[in-house]
Amino acid sequence: xxxxxxxxxxxxxxVETALGKLDLEAKARLLAGQDMWSLPALPxxxxxSLVMSDGxxxxxxxxxxxxxxxxxxxxxxxxxxxxxxxxxxxxxxxxAQEARRKGVHVLLAPTVNLHRSPLGGxxxxxxxxxxxxxxxxxxxxxxxxxxxxxxxxxxHFVANDAETDxxxxxxxIDPRPLRELYLAPFETIVEKARPWGFMAAYNKVNGVTMxxxxxxxxxxxxxxxxxxxxxxxxxxxxxxxxxxILGGLDIAMPGPRTVYGDALAAAVRKGDVEESxxxxxxxxVLRLAARVGLLDGVDPAVxxxxxxxxxxxxxxxxxxxxxxxxxxxxRDRRPTLPIDPAxxxxxxxxxxxxxDARVLGGGSATVFPEHVVSPLAGLxxxxxxxxxxxxxxxxxxxELAPAAQGFELRAVCRDAxxxxxxxxxxxxxxxxxxxxxxxxGVTHEALHSVEVTGTFTPRESGEHTFGxxxxxxxxLRVDGRLLWDGxxxxxxxxxxxxxxxxxxxxxxxxxxxxxxxxxxxxxxxVHRTPGxxxxxxxxxxxxxxxxxxxxxxxxxxVETAxxxxxxxVVVATTDRVESEGxxxxxxxxxxxxxxxxxxxxxxxxxTVVVVNSGSPVELPWRGDVAAVLLSWFPGQEGGAxxxxxxxxxxxxxxxxxxxxxxxxxxxxxxxxQPTDGQLPYVEGLFIGYRAYxxxxxxxxxxxxxxxxxxxxxxxxxxxxxxxxxxxIRNTGGRAGRETVQIYLAPVADTVERPVRWLAGFASVxxxxxxxxxxxxxxxxxxxxxxxxxxxxxxxxxxxxxxxxCHSLTDVRLTATLEV
Ligand code: BGC
Numbered sequence: 001x002x003x004x005x006x007x008x009x010x011x012x013x014x015v016e017t018a019l020g021k022l023d024l025e026a027k028a029r030l031l032a033g034q035d036m037w038s039l040p041a042l043p044x045x046x047x048x049s050l051v052m053s054d055g056x057x058x059x060x061x062x063x064x065x066x067x068x069x070x071x072x073x074x075x076x077x078x079x080x081x082x083x084x085x086x087x088x089x090x091x092x093x094x095x096a097q098e099a100r101r102k103g104v105h106v107l108l109a110p111t112v113n114l115h116r117s118p119l120g121g122x123x124x125x126x127x128x129x130x131x132x133x134x135x136x137x138x139x140x141x142x143x144x145x146x147x148x149x150x151x152x153x154x155x156h157f158v159a160n161d162a163e164t165d166x167x168x169x170x171x172x173i174d175p176r177p178l179r180e181l182y183l184a185p186f187e188t189i190v191e192k193a194r195p196w197g198f199m200a201a202y203n204k205v206n207g208v209t210m211x212x213x214x215x216x217x218x219x220x221x222x223x224x225x226x227x228x229x230x231x232x233x234x235x236x237x238x239x240x241x242x243x244x245i246l247g248g249l250d251i252a253m254p255g256p257r258t259v260y261g262d263a264l265a266a267a268v269r270k271g272d273v274e275e276s277x278x279x280x281x282x283x284x285v286l287r288l289a290a291r292v293g294l295l296d297g298v299d300p301a302v303x304x305x306x307x308x309x310x311x312x313x314x315x316x317x318x319x320x321x322x323x324x325x326x327x328x329x330x331r332d333r334r335p336t337l338p339i340d341p342a343x344x345x346x347x348x349x350x351x352x353x354x355x356d357a358r359v360l361g362g363g364s365a366t367v368f369p370e371h372v373v374s375p376l377a378g379l380x381x382x383x384x385x386x387x388x389x390x391x392x393x394x395x396x397x398x399e400l401a402p403a404a405q406g407f408e409l410r411a412v413c414r415d416a417x418x419x420x421x422x423x424x425x426x427x428x429x430x431x432x433x434x435x436x437x438x439x440x441g442v443t444h445e446a447l448h449s450v451e452v453t454g455t456f457t458p459r460e461s462g463e464h465t466f467g468x469x470x471x472x473x474x475x476l477r478v479d480g481r482l483l484w485d486g487x488x489x490x491x492x493x494x495x496x497x498x499x500x501x502x503x504x505x506x507x508x509x510x511x512x513x514x515x516x517x518x519x520x521x522x523x524x525x526v527h528r529t530p531g532x533x534x535x536x537x538x539x540x541x542x543x544x545x546x547x548x549x550x551x552x553x554x555x556x557x558v559e560t561a562x563x564x565x566x567x568x569v570v571v572a573t574t575d576r577v578e579s580e581g582x583x584x585x586x587x588x589x590x591x592x593x594x595x596x597x598x599x600x601x602x603x604x605x606x607t608v609v610v611v612n613s614g615s616p617v618e619l620p621w622r623g624d625v626a627a628v629l630l631s632w633f634p635g636q637e638g639g640a641x642x643x644x645x646x647x648x649x650x651x652x653x654x655x656x657x658x659x660x661x662x663x664x665x666x667x668x669x670x671x672x673q674p675t676d677g678q679l680p681y682v683e684g685l686f687i688g689y690r691a692y693x694x695x696x697x698x699x700x701x702x703x704x705x706x707x708x709x710x711x712x713x714x715x716x717x718x719x720x721x722x723x724x725x726x727x728i729r730n731t732g733g734r735a736g737r738e739t740v741q742i743y744l745a746p747v748a749d750t751v752e753r754p755v756r757w758l759a760g761f762a763s764v765x766x767x768x769x770x771x772x773x774x775x776x777x778x779x780x781x782x783x784x785x786x787x788x789x790x791x792x793x794x795x796x797x798x799x800x801x802x803x804x805c806h807s808l809t810d811v812r813l814t815a816t817l818e819v
Pocket of ligand 1: 054108155234235364
């Protein structure tokens with residue numbers, strides 16, 4: 001697979017020929033975005049425009065709108081929880097198909113930063129705390145996308161492990177942890193999948209901003225690792241013309257105002273930059289264009305894309321393979337899950353997220369799926385009629401959120417005279433028009449005001465709260481009544497996307513009746529920030545339903561649970577908790593969800609809790625409920641997959657890709673707040689389970705943990721320096737899949753190292769009673785450390801205990817290996 005990406009002699013020749021025809025201006029122009037998502041075409045050399053799009057759970061395309069829907073796969077944490085690089089490869093193949101459908105050539109994914117602190121806001125968008133698991137899943141993903149002829153940009157290179165002050169933070173990291181942890185997944189992916197692109201992060205590493213990091217980009221990535229793709233800046237991360245081009249950055253995004261283009265040509269003419277340096281970057285871009293089929297005269301790297309993939313089926317498969325069953329109490333020799341529909345005739349489903357499913361994380365990873373299967377819809381479809389009762393129980397969101405449920409909205413664009421220029425559809429009341437991504441007939445020059453208008457049909461009677469998010473003047477009317485007319489000033493926040501990711505402001509309330517539609521209008525004279533690098537219109541209408549008394553809601557849910565044989569409570573985070581542009585403040589479930597679980601569990605001993613979050617949350621009641629299933633952000637088919645797993649059609653296949661802490665206070669590494677601009681990674685090599693081991697802290701659930709619906713006996717382990725062969729037998733009553741995990745523990749270590757680490761893994765299937773062998777390659781690097789004095793990898797000989805495990809702490813067989 002990786003071989004497909006090696007540039008052919010024909011590619012190299014075509015690249016040189018094209019380069020030879022370009023003058024300095026054209027070269028400099030090619031390295032700068034022409035708009036939010038694309039590079040300019042250069043017809044004089046037969047080069048078409050290269051289009052990029054986020055990533056990673058779907059391909060949004062160049063429009064921020066529900067009119068251009070995308071398949072939404074489960075969150076990256078979920079994909080990692082499958083511990084199956086081949087499934088990640090299949091997900092990648094689907095994404096390539098989606099990209100091709102949308103005319104996208106470069107997918108801005110995967111995100112392979114590490115789970116250093118559970119507070120990391122984009123934790124859901126990264127894979128794991130472990131570099132080996134991250135590297136393997138990332139390699140599968142990249143191989144899959146690129147097998148479809150679409151490029152990836154592995155991001156964010158490197159150490160964008162948290163969001164606080166992400167544009168400026170200087171992450172101070174010693175060479176060993178930098179190599180052995182943070183760079184390691186990027187290195188593995190370069191080796192195993194030969195990605196055609198990387199994205200340079202916003203942050204600094206050891207004093208140098210990443211888009212200018214000559215050492216890491218030119219010396220390490222290109223020099224040592226032999227990477228031959230493009231490096232694109234994260235959006236607005238390129239700050240200096242000379243610094244970036246000398247530091248190895250090929251493409252500055254987005255455009256049209258960037259540090260490249262004219263500024264780059266001028267720097268060459270001034271003698272600050274050699275033209276040959278620009279040529280190198282242009283070569284990289286032309287090579288990428290040749291690979292994805294945008295350069296005339298050469299075949300793309302992939303001429304025969306893989307067979308079509310059924311996106312909905314794959315989204316459902318990944319979701320159920322990702323669910324992690326962390327607790328499954330056995331009573332009277334019968335496990336709580338799966339629920340036997342023949343024995344259980346009544347099921348109470350509880351929780352706001354059971355009805356309004358939270359299927360994906362926020363920020364640039366957002367896509368707009370055509371439909372979403374909520375747990376309520378999934379279970380209702382799977383259970384006999386009348387078996388299910390539903391109660392909200394507690395609403396995790398006590399904040400205004402984008403106006404979605406019950407709203408039918410459009411945006412009306414007018415010029416200065418009030419003439420309508422055009423209209424656009426609106427997902428969730430959010431206007432997000434960047435660059436030329438405007439409704440048909442509308443230009444930024446002519447656009448004077450935008451009115452978000454339409455109807456709202458309340459689901460409940462009572463006092464509804466309305467608000468806005470964004471900067472500038474707003475006039476808000478609901479049901480003919482003026483609720484607000486005023487101006488929101490800039491908060492001074494450093495993040496240019498703050499207007500979109502930031503907190504919504506309450507503007508007024510209205511008493512409304514269930515089922516009775518009312519007119520809604522939010523008028524916004526377009527606000528322009530002089531000198532802003534992007535021309536954009538970004539604001540939202542927000543809404544919050546009537547607040548019912550919390551005790552009353554819980555009492556109602558308890559009553560529902562008491563009358564059913566099984567209670568399933570879905571608890572969730574909100575997009576004010578897990579998103580891009582900010583970190584989390586705590587790990588608790590928002591609202592009164594903990595109280596709800598406790599109350600339901602007290603009323604019904606068969607309480608199953610489904611945790612709908614992209615990353616760890618505290619589960620203080622976890623010992624008091626019968627089962628706990630982590631569903632992550634499960635993608636558009638999440639509710640259907642949940643029914644599959646709860647009712648036992650398939651087993652939950654996931655294992656924890658990250659340690660689940662008992663509480664934030666017990667997490668050994670949590671700090672994400674820089675001091676004087678710096679965030680020192682003081683814990684060095686010890687993050688994730690490595691840190692828990694060092695601090696002798698027992699987490700709520702260890703790395704690698706998760707139950708299926710059958711049992712396994714580990715029969716034999718054979719090990720060499722290159723591989724481990726583990727024979728296991730399915731000793732349960734049904735077919736299943738096991739993820740066999742190999743950890744190394746040095747015996748009497750001579751160097752400072754973690755006491756154990758993941759060295760390899762494989763997932764295998766077997767029928768009831770059958771045995772199967774897991775053949776697990778061990779990478780050479782697993783026996784090496786980075787020698788800081790000599791600046792090179794060094795092999796550490798000695799005795800290692802090799803452990804074949806069900807999880808980090810569930811050791812089934814051991815062998816000693818002398819290397
Ligand atoms: C994010 C990137 C994303 C880019 C384009 C940035 O803010 O950090 O991950 O690819 O925006 O949406």
